[in-house]
Amino acid sequence: MENALGIWGPQATLMAITASFTVLGMVMLLAAMLMGRRWKPSYAFELGFIAIMIGLVFYADWSSVKTYAAYQENLNIEEKKVSGIAVGEGEAAFDRIVTVIAFQWGFAFISKNEEMSRNAVVVRPGEKVLFKIVSNDVIHGFNIPVAQITAEIDPDTKREMWIRAPDKPGKYLIQCINYCGVGHSQMKAWLVVSADLPTAEHLNSGESN
Amino acid sequence: MTQELELERMGAKAHWKPENLTGKMSLNELLFSNEYRHIALKGIFTSLIMLAVGGIFALIFRAELWVPDVQFLGAKVYMTLMTLHGMVMVFGFLIPMVVSICYYLLPKVLGTERLYWAGAAQLSYWILIVAAVLLVIGRPDFTWTAYAPMSFRTGNPWLWMGHVAIILVAISEFLAGAVLVRNAFSGSGGWKNTPLIAWACGTVGLLFLVSVLPLGFVGWGLLSDGLQWTSVAFFDPSRGGSVEFFLYMFWTYGHPAVYLPFVPAIAIIYTLMPRFLGYPMWSYWSGVIAFILLMLGAMPIGPHHFQPLYTVSGDYQRFVQFLTLLVFIPSVLHVFNWIATLFMKPIPDSARRAIPFKFMIFAIAFIVYGGATAFLNGQIAPDSDFIHNTYWIPAHFHAMFFGFVGQMAIAGFYFLYPYFTGKMYNQAMANAHFWLWQVGLFIKITAMGVAGYLYFPRWVYDYLEMPGWVEAQFFISVGGYLVGLGFIFFVVNLAWSSSYGKPAPDNPWPVEFDGQPAPAASPAE
Numbered sequence: 001m002e003n004a005l006g007i008w009g010p011q012a013t014l015m016a017i018t019a020s021f022t023v024l025g026m027v028m029l030l031a032a033m034l035m036g037r038r039w040k041p042s043y044a045f046e047l048g049f050i051a052i053m054i055g056l057v058f059y060a061d062w063s064s065v066k067t068y069a070a071y072q073e074n075l076n077i078e079e080k081k082v083s084g085i086a087v088g089e090g091e092a093a094f095d096r097i098v099t100v101i102a103f104q105w106g107f108a109f110i111s112k113n114e115e116m117s118r119n120a121v122v123v124r125p126g127e128k129v130l131f132k133i134v135s136n137d138v139i140h141g142f143n144i145p146v147a148q149i150t151a152e153i154d155p156d157t158k159r160e161m162w163i164r165a166p167d168k169p170g171k172y173l174i175q176c177i178n179y180c181g182v183g184h185s186q187m188k189a190w191l192v193v194s195a196d197l198p199t200a201e202h203l204n205s206g207e208s209n
Numbered sequence: 210m211t212q213e214l215e216l217e218r219m220g221a222k223a224h225w226k227p228e229n230l231t232g233k234m235s236l237n238e239l240l241f242s243n244e245y246r247h248i249a250l251k252g253i254f255t256s257l258i259m260l261a262v263g264g265i266f267a268l269i270f271r272a273e274l275w276v277p278d279v280q281f282l283g284a285k286v287y288m289t290l291m292t293l294h295g296m297v298m299v300f301g302f303l304i305p306m307v308v309s310i311c312y313y314l315l316p317k318v319l320g321t322e323r324l325y326w327a328g329a330a331q332l333s334y335w336i337l338i339v340a341a342v343l344l345v346i347g348r349p350d351f352t353w354t355a356y357a358p359m360s361f362r363t364g365n366p367w368l369w370m371g372h373v374a375i376i377l378v379a380i381s382e383f384l385a386g387a388v389l390v391r392n393a394f395s396g397s398g399g400w401k402n403t404p405l406i407a408w409a410c411g412t413v414g415l416l417f418l419v420s421v422l423p424l425g426f427v428g429w430g431l432l433s434d435g436l437q438w439t440s441v442a443f444f445d446p447s448r449g450g451s452v453e454f455f456l457y458m459f460w461t462y463g464h465p466a467v468y469l470p471f472v473p474a475i476a477i478i479y480t481l482m483p484r485f486l487g488y489p490m491w492s493y494w495s496g497v498i499a500f501i502l503l504m505l506g507a508m509p510i511g512p513h514h515f516q517p518l519y520t521v522s523g524d525y526q527r528f529v530q531f532l533t534l535l536v537f538i539p540s541v542l543h544v545f546n547w548i549a550t551l552f553m554k555p556i557p558d559s560a561r562r563a564i565p566f567k568f569m570i571f572a573i574a575f576i577v578y579g580g581a582t583a584f585l586n587g588q589i590a591p592d593s594d595f596i597h598n599t600y601w602i603p604a605h606f607h608a609m610f611f612g613f614v615g616q617m618a619i620a621g622f623y624f625l626y627p628y629f630t631g632k633m634y635n636q637a638m639a640n641a642h643f644w645l646w647q648v649g650l651f652i653k654i655t656a657m658g659v660a661g662y663l664y665f666p667r668w669v670y671d672y673l674e675m676p677g678w679v680e681a682q683f684f685i686s687v688g689g690y691l692v693g694l695g696f697i698f699f700v701v702n703l704a705w706s707s708s709y710g711k712p713a714p715d716n717p718w719p720v721e722f723d724g725q726p727a728p729a730a731s732p733a734e
Binding site: 021022028032033038039049056063068141143152156176178180182183186188 | 284285288350351352354356358359362363446451452453456491492495515517518519520527530531534535537538541542544545548549551552553554555556570573574577578581582584585587588589590591592593594595597598599663664666667668669670671672673675
């Protein structure tokens, strides 16, 4: 399934790289302990190895920033407008905009026409949903496993993130991911994907179905 | 040159003779003596008690997490146990244990036979004891990171004790850092000839001195905000304070804090490995450079701990990410050095048999396991996916803190055991301890990583039956209990062997092939 971060391709590459040098380290350690053949590497060999590692650092940095910058393209459009650097569609890129209040302990979701629900947000399959998240007490987290995205919100700021809702109707977990007090374990909500929900356009034009 | 000198100091010199130090120690000596071995042993044994306490806490909440839903622990008690588990293990076991082992090793390896500024080390120890007592009485439930403003709003009337304990930990670690730096520069022969353990203690001592200052300030700010001493707060947003200020202050200590036990553990490897192999490390300067790079890299990268907050964004986020990924390099230099050393010459049979050496090899395996996979953690994109504050993070730091640092602390303990008891440990019980820990740790860490990949959140006492969550928690608990079982073998062994063990020979760690001393590399030559 496509996720908002669009991470799966680059992440799979980096996980494969990471796994391969974890295995390399283990194999070299085993070989040093068990193999009969002895070997004294040169400094040139070490420098070459370190050069490869530094190359990997540059690659990981580039890959991660590229993915994350693409994710943020249409976020925080108001700030971008102030700076005069707003490009792209901005909020028009999203099918649904939901304000989220994270509190001790739960999430409140407020739709564009001021409808509020606690601990459940209903969206249509495949919709692009923008969440504008605020916290009014302590630092909270906002994690939607099915959309593969996490953010944290501190009481001083507003945080935006977006997801592409799953195509399959159903109930998906939303959870707080930062310890926020004794009720942290109960700080969960549901992303309800339902095809019966009217689209945002319908609501705006006053229709209902 | 340098390493041959080090080897000679590590060898069969008179001051390395095993003796029954623990048996001869009077209570007064144990409590107040400034002799370096007495201070070190007091620190080591207190740390082992802390390990037992922190371990029991872990086993209690592991029983709760074994299956979903609430069994017998409420949220408040669970979080208190979890908070104390973290604080006791890091501030009570890991840091004091490896620092105490360095107090023991430094004077011997440098040949000074005394701990300079021993009074400061003594004071550092007692301040830490007061902090531990305050923690147990105050029973904080705000996790070891004590995030403001949550950490002074948990409704516990004795919460201030937790905040005072944070200040005391800072003072205690400051003193320990000063002692390490002072002693690191006490060797003769100049800095080019000083053993790697002195480089390690010098660099980590400086890191202690600088990084605990923000920790002390954080403790003070939490105390002042919690008790509302001033009308305007440091960290409380409802009274004009800033949460982000808290985060930057805390993690300016918090990231170096993970190197405070890590670097001395590395120093133990650099001291033990040539001793068991009978030949010097592959490279001296590679190790020195890695220590310096690790010290320099530690401070500015703290914000990667709260990177999904909006305050770490844009180019600053990228700066933090890049430096975080680069701090990988000094660790690679260390691991490369160790594996290259193992590869150079045939490994003596005596080393393969020695329990400290076995723990060391598996500690290296765990640093590879936990460290190499953490290459993903530094990157913003995967961090914003399944890494941040899921069980992936406990998997990482249990591999590094327990799999590496904890096991190196135990390796150092087994290594020193004949020197301070005059007896050898029981090989069979030590082997049981060793294998239970390796298997238990591997199961536990791997299951934690799997749980994290499935987005299992940290700090929950109750969880849903999401796919894979129940199985992962089950295996973490199994691994945890295997580690607990191994610890029982360890305690029985060290108690039994100190009375009934075989007397240790003059050189408890001879370098031998098939029972014959290694020809050219014997330290006695």
